[in-house]
Amino acid sequence: MIKITVWNEFINERVEEKIKAVYPEGIHNCIAGFLGEEQDFCLRTATLQQEECGLSDDVLENTDVLIWWAHVGHYEVPDELVRKIQDRVLRGMGIIILHSGHYSKIFKSLMGTSCRLLWREDDRERIWCCNPNHPIAKDVPAQFELPNEEMYGEFFDIPTPDELVFMGWFTGGEVFRSGCLWNRGLGKVFYFQPGHEAYPIYHNENIQTIIKNSIRYINPIKIINEIDCPQAIRLEV
Amino acid sequence: MIKITVWNEFINERVEEKIKAVYPEGIHNCIAGFLGEEQDFCLRTATLQQEECGLSDDVLENTDVLIWWAHVGHYEVPDELVRKIQDRVLRGMGIIILHSGHYSKIFKSLMGTSCRLLWREDDRERIWCCNPNHPIAKDVPAQFELPNEEMYGEFFDIPTPDELVFMGWFTGGEVFRSGCLWNRGLGKVFYFQPGHEAYPIYHNENIQTIIKNSIRYINPIKIINEIDCPQAIRLEV
Amino acid sequence: MIKITVWNEFINERVEEKIKAVYPEGIHNCIAGFLGEEQDFCLRTATLQQEECGLSDDVLENTDVLIWWAHVGHYEVPDELVRKIQDRVLRGMGIIILHSGHYSKIFKSLMGTSCRLLWREDDRERIWCCNPNHPIAKDVPAQFELPNEEMYGEFFDIPTPDELVFMGWFTGGEVFRSGCLWNRGLGKVFYFQPGHEAYPIYHNENIQTIIKNSIRYINPIKIINEIDCPQAIRLEV
């Protein structure tokens, strides 16, 4: 059983009618909804508005994989919470950063880079797989289209991904490294670019498959309790 | 002084009027021409039609960087010559594989993969840089267009590049890892996708800059004489 | 059920009493023996002495993961068989190259490098894990000792591993990248250095755990029938 927490800042879906129309229950509940069909997943949601942003120590310590959607509220997430999330990733927890989460404090802390990119609203995207036997690409076609998506383009200021799984093509002329994996400590980080709040991206079946696959791929073998830097006992050699 | 050999199968430019119109002296002479302006380059050309394909032991042993253009003549290059070129790369020589050279024996031998890809004639390409401070991208804009180019698309069956410098966007909807570097033994391999024979790609100033930069980047510090697998003397420990 | 073929050249164990004492049934049967305890493994062995080296098309096409042990017989494996094995790896099959298999034709073909290294008999090794949450390192201690092992030392002429899992330390003063993974086409390659025929390395419990883990890690999601390089139909864009 994989313990998953779907975190969402949950701002636009509450205040903009257009966004509410796409995600009436919030992006987090949409994601938790399609994940809930899986027998091996155990789900919880959390939002910025909740006490401790919904991520108390107890919740975090009971999360194997954390999913992160955020956009306009990055700076409302306390630094101390970011530090705790990063610590748990380094101890083994998997984390999936979606779309505009590229500019979240937690993603930037894990990457060490600015995570800047090019962007433009109102485009169309085609997702290509450049690693077709990767577990995250299982049951995903060689390419598929998202009729509406915000454009995210290179140069994307990230460390070289440990694994590049998907590349994005945009009608407007841009390309992007859209599905990237990194190891950080004992944990794994998956960044997946699609997911602008104004479009029903998380209703797309291929997107749902990729998110399900990525949860299973980054689900940790183990999560340790503490990170230390021990003085080593001299081995018998 | 970097000793460069520009190798070209030199077939289409001799037999097809349309191609001859673009490269009347052959692709090799076009490339040697713009490289010849550089003070630190020392140039030589070689073609499939010459004795020993123009790559005698003496020529190879006096080459620091080998540039390879080929398309329909891959199977006319003798296996023994391919073995010698690979051996020299492993001993330190740099090699630049252009465009349809993706299916050459030497590239496939160095990669260990099939090097297959998607392709389609008559498209338009935009080259994006995803590694903007890389020496190969020096003086190259963030993106530039090739009004006519053959489409090469993913999945490109290559090992994960050690360095990914350029990505290609095509009007027809495809993306491609267009500028890739690998270390092989003591040598470096640069694959650069643009260069269909029917279009004046090698007349493009950005393409010329990239090829010049890549020569300097993969120019070896040293080339050794022999590869061995020695029994080690026990160190004093 | 993972279909595994354990291939062994089976030379030293037949002709040298000292080796026969360690592996009376041959290295392949020792490996097949401890793998046979696993419920999800389906095993077969094959040796150089058999018709078609024990690797007929039918056997190969029914192998998900191929294990390769060889040392003095590398040149007796026909090139055409090597080509078939490489093709199957590129179509998805996993391959585990053990110890002196670093100099096999199949490993060199998949790497594109010379695969040379330093070596010396009669040493002691300590294996360290530098990727502790990797599936291949599951249930393996942070380090463990092999009281007797041949020394393999750097410089090991391999492409940069996609994943480096283990590093070896030798009493004599050398270090080695001992557990390395690469993607090649749709398949995965795991090189694991321990396994000199004169010592009971494959009786070691940690070694057995690593081999079992690696089989599950490189077991393909799918194996395709054919590698092609298709002309792409123009997408509707």
Added chain:
Amino acid sequence: MIKITVWNEFINERVEEKIKAVYPEGIHNCIAGFLGEEQDFCLRTATLQQEECGLSDDVLENTDVLIWWAHVGHYEVPDELVRKIQDRVLRGMGIIILHSGHYSKIFKSLMGTSCRLLWREDDRERIWCCNPNHPIAKDVPAQFELPNEEMYGEFFDIPTPDELVFMGWFTGGEVFRSGCLWNRGLGKVFYFQPGHEAYPIYHNENIQTIIKNSIRYINPIKIINEIDCPQAIRLEV
């Protein structure tokens, strides 16, 4: 001309007689001393005790490559200064992190990991090169010994290096990834493990060669003024 700033916390060399005996002018002046022989280097030193830690905006903006030695004073470096250094690396500046700098705020910020490791005083190290044609390994032997060095061992909690150049072997039985490179934004980071303050490591000729080589390798082509995340104008396509 490469503008280099050698930063040192300069604590142990002032307060411990044993350390002062090794580095009477401080580690920074020892390093600046041997670097000063090079015609293309322009040098400056800075220490924790100076105003703004010796790294005013003016100094930072006139630094191409920053060298960082620190151990017990990590927490005395202000967060705001760390943020400025990281920003300048992402804009192009090269940074060399020496030895115990693995636990500095700036290294951890750039890596995104804990940077923990094993350690033990009083050991002997042998440095091996696993990337012999790398510019940083120029004129460095295949291996060399440091008769006295603190042991740093795996697991070293760092992101997979973009380039692994050196590996360390210790008498006590440990191994370490001792020379590692990463790209971060437009800048490059080189971590080099040797350099315990109690031993004359920076007097060693090979160590000096490696530091000189690494400065030239990570010297930026350009440093940009500002990092932005611009809305893209729609291209003509």
